[in-house]
Amino acid sequence: MKSLPINKADPQREKEQILKAQANPAEFEPLYHIHYPRVLGFIYNRVSDLETAYDLASQTFVQVLQALPKYVVTGAPFSFWIIRIAKSVLAKYYQTSGKQISVAITDEALQKMEDDPEFSTEIRFEAISLVLQTLGINDLELIQLRFFESYSFKEIALILKISENNAKVKTFRVIEKIKKLLKKSDHETL
Amino acid sequence: MKPYNFRRNPKPLTPNDIENGKNFNEVLKAAGKPPLITPSALKWMGIGLSSLAVLLGLYFGLSNNTEPETSFVQPLGPVPFTSALINPEKDTLLHLSTGSTIFIPAFSVVNKDGTPSKGPVEIKYREFRNVGDILLAGIPMTFDSNEARYHFESSGMFELLAFSGDNPLMVAPGKNITVRMASLNSKDSYNQYYLDTIAKNWVPLGKDNKLFYTGDSVEVGNLKGQNLSKENWEPIKPVVLNPKAQQFRIEVDPKEFPEIAVFGETIFEVVPSEIAYDPATAELPWSDVSIERTAEKDYFLISFSGNGQTLKILARPVVSKSNYVKEMARYEELYKNYLRLEKLQAQSGPTAILEKELSRYKALENQRVADMERAAFVEGRNNTNKSVVYSVFSVQQFGIFNSDYPLKLPNARILQPVFAFENGKQIPATQYFLAEMGRNNLYTFKGGDKIQFDSEVSNLLVVLLNDGSVGLFPASEFGKIPSHAREYKFVLEKVETSELSSKKILSMFNI
Known part of the structure; x- marks a missing residue:
């Protein structure tokens, strides 16, 4: 499922609002309304149902408010700081619940993979879901961010706290791995 | 069970779905229990108070708090900090009495609002080297993961903080402070963790990155460590030398240090905080000069030795102003080549050369570990001043870090x-x-x-x-x-x- 648009807050106004919220958490409300859709979407793509997504989105914003006094306003988008907290809430959820990690895949995303010059191969849901089962969580995350949620490499780098170049190189390596596995699974099917 | 459940074409979120999930008042209420900066949070953060005496008073003042079930121990007494005032606009290398070092690159400390800290910055550092220190400081020694509780065996812990006056400072985004924590423990089975004082749990950072010193040589223990065990080296971007700083020239084999190959002439600039460096040093008849990489890719440890003496200096390669344009052009060319090789390597997987190099490092590492353990056995475990092993931490936020092993x-x-x-x-x-x-x-x-x-x-x-x-x-x-x-x-x-x-x-x- 494609990621929701990056927050539309004016950076200067957002910065002012963050500083206000650092002094008084109630001032966070406008930021909550701006960032909630994106956070909910991010979580919903990673859990099995909407109710769980609501719960984890709330937990995310609770942690955001608790950590806000430590937040340093820099040039980096505030939304990615929140997404990183959502990621840690999700990780904790899967650690403690022992549930199977859920990943949303749309046919549109599969088409995007197929059309990507790096893949340039037919991608069927049945085959790719088998291949993705063999990936580690970090590798899967790169594919999810890049192809299932259409994040740019710059955005992936901000979410994963790595350099843009590193995000590209790592994603490229996972693509190569997937291509090999897809090829192998084709041969085995034959 | 398969690790992942792939949901094909889940129902997209509608504006109603989004609105139904919002409840800011509930979030605000939950976030207020407990508020972030409370005395109990301070008890863990160890920051924000003007003096250690006040802080300790608070520790004891809170010791009778009957908090509901907590995984944290109560601090019992002081483990003093070592403090140093630094100029945050310059690279600084601090040497600790334990043998540890802290490297703080210029402009890596910022105020809470993200602006660079300009005034003198107070760096506060303390180590917890044994269970006595850990108990006194109240460092939690449990780690919860996958619903299981683990108890730590420690190879060393430290707390690193920075202040401008009474105001706590942050590590600038994208910057790394390198802490080389001295340790006598040469085992490579430990992991690094950061204490998340909000989630009240340790956050795993990956495998411990160990440096082993044996005599004059140094080897990196963790083969997955940054910048090592690879043949494709990212070239170092040339910077013009600072006319006020001290420089010296040494010959460098570009085969051994391909990342410096971009520099036509190898001038090293001494890190300003290396006060022990006397420019006459480079003129002395040293019998040997060696270069070692550090965790910071632009910096090298240069060791001069001879006549039973060894002098180690942290320095970075620089270029003269007149050569800058030429060497930048060369850098651009080498950097392109580096990216091309990275891509190629990703396509072809580990090359035979890389595997051979890895295997060589592994053999060396095993030998070093064996040597270290023999040395530790002969010297006795109490000799903490002769540390030969370092845990190298890349610090991106101030707080408490450890090199620990989880036990049942x-x-x-x-x-x-x-x-x-x-x-x-x-x-x-x-x-x-x-x-x-x-x-x-x-x-x-x-x-x-x-x-x-x-x-x-x-x-x-x-x-x-x-x-x-x-x-x-x-x-x-x-x-x-x-x-x-x-x-x-x-x-x-x-x-x-x-x-x-x-x-x-x-x-x-x-x-």
Whole structure:
């Protein structure tokens, strides 16, 4: 499922609002309304149902408010700081619940993979879901961010706290791995 | 079970779905319980107070707080910080008496609003090298993962903070402060963790990155460590030399250090904080000069040796102003080549050369570990000033870090403890800790928990009692516990918290 648009807050106004919220958490409300859709979407793509997504989105914003006094306003988008907290809430959820990690895949995303010059191969849901089962969580995350949620490499780098170049190189390596596995699974099917 | 559940074409979120999930008031209410900056948070963060004395007062003031179940121990006494004032606009290398070093690149410390800190910055650092220090400081020694609880065996911990006056500072985004924590533990099975004071748990950072010093050479222990075990080196971007800084020239083999190959002439600039450096040093008739990489890719440790002396200087390669344009062009070319090779490597997987190099490092590493362990055995474990192993941390936020190994509780003996003093009066415990001699570990138990211990090793018990006092049960007394006992009265030596010291705790191991 494609990621929701990056927050539309004016950076200067957002910065002012963050500083206000650092002094008084109630001032966070406008930021909550701006960032909630994106956070909910991010979580919903990673859990099995909407109710769980609501719960984890709330937990995310609770942690955001608790950590806000430590937040340093820099040039980096505030939304990615929140997404990183959502990621840690999700990780904790899967650690403690022992549930199977859920990943949303749309046919549109599969088409995007197929059309990507790096893949340039037919991608069927049945085959790719088998291949993705063999990936580690970090590798899967790169594919999810890049192809299932259409994040740019710059955005992936901000979410994963790595350099843009590193995000590209790592994603490229996972693509190569997937291509090999897809090829192998084709041969085995034959 | 398959690790992932792939949901094909899930129902997209509608504006109604989004609105239905919003409840800012609930979030605000939940975030307020407990508020972030409370005395109990400060107890853990150890920041924001103007003096250590006030901080300690707060520790003790809070020690009677009967917080609901907590995985954190209560601080028992001071573990002092070492402080240094630095200029944040310059690279700084701090040497600690323990043998550890802290490298703070210029402009890597910022104010809370993200602006660079300009005034003098106070760096506060302390290490927790044994269970005595850890207990005193109140560092939690449990780690919860996948619904399981682990107890840490420590290869060393440290706390690093920075202040401008009384205001805590942050590490600038994208910057790394490198801490090389000296340790005598040469095992490579440890992991690095950061203490998340909000989630109240340790955050795993990956495998410990160890540096082994043997005589004049240094090897990196963790083969997955940054910048090593690879043949494609990212070239270093040329920077123009600072005319006010000190430089020296040495010949560098571009085959050995391809990342410096971009520099037509190799001028090294001394890190300004290297006050021990005398420019005349480079003119002395040293018999050998060696270069070692550091965790910061742009910086190298240059060792001059001869006549029984060794001088180590942290320095970075620089270029003269007149050569800058030429060398930048060369850099651009080499950087393109680097990216091309990275891509190629990703396509073809590890090359035979890389595998050979990895195998060479592995063999060297094994040899170093064996040497280190022999050296540690011969020199004795108490010689902390002659550390030959470092844990290298890349610090991106201030706080508490460790190099630890998660352990499960020992299950050799399980019994119900009852705690009493010599006068026979029983007294309930709020929490107690079991340490094993030679392991540098702590097992953490709640007051009513059954104790689990290995009777084959030397144990020490530290008990926090609900009257605020501390009781110690020495290693020598463990042998008196009957082998069939299911319950045992541990007669404790009462210690006032004001008398408690790391030395006192460790002395209880002496049997």
